[in-house]
Amino acid sequence: MRTSQSPAAPAVPAVVPGDREAGPRGRLPGMAMMFGSGLSNQVGAATGALAFGVLGPAGVVAVRQWVAGAVLLAVGRPKVRAFTWRQWWPLLCLAAVFATMNLSLYTAIDRVGLGLAVTLEFLGPLAVALAASRRAVDLGCAVVAGAAVVALARPQPSTDYAGIALGLLAAVCWASYILLNRTVGARLPGVEGSAAAAGVSGLLYLPVGIAVLAHHPPTATALACAATAGILSSAVPFLADLLALRRVDARFFGIFMSVNPVLAALVGMVVLGQSLDWVEWTAIAAIVTANGVSVLR
Structure with a gap:
């Protein structure tokens, strides 16, 4: 939701309108890039989840942040020595939020599964879209999304309230x-800015990652899965979204992001063998629809 998206989604890169390739010829490759970005993001998260048994969510996120930071720093090449405090403070806040978002999301994935965790996280951009609106249709979208969350969190013996709370923290x-x-x-x-924030986020995870890896000796396979998550869930979507936004407008991009849950x-x-029941599929569909209607309006 790869803004960045996600993270699990990276930031949505800024694009100069004049750079966009107009017409169907530009939109079709743009759609392919957006679909590839979303698929890469989710496959990366699932691949990282395969290493939870060895590294735990915190260890996987640490390796992911290191890899993503290194790749994005190489791409963005930020001139950090020239940054002013006015530029640094939102960048540091962004890095802290980025680090918290990925840890809460990956821990939620470990507890409630990939599909539900990403769906809950997707409420974040939906809330931003609805916050400034007073239209009845947007109020309806908010009600639908809220009802979907209630359905996902319906009380039953197997309900993992901590996992749901972590998914909602990722949304915030x-x-x-x-x-x-x-x-x-x-x-x-x-x-x-995005590249520098990714680099700072990687630095924040140095003590965390060292402590986790010291207590959970990594295997080559687990490290490879975590590193793959960093590339597929951060670097690839970031670059794909950057190219896609040169071919499609921001509204269409926002609608297409709804496919992520x-x-x-x-x-x-x-990949993980995590099945959903009909109530959970209905809740996912409701949140996706609410987002699409909100963006269209």
């Missing part, structure tokens, strides 16, 4: 991520 982080990213994008050129549920079922 994603909403904050979007708002902070707007400020960073306005104060720093190109992708320098569905992709997460399908990838979770295929």
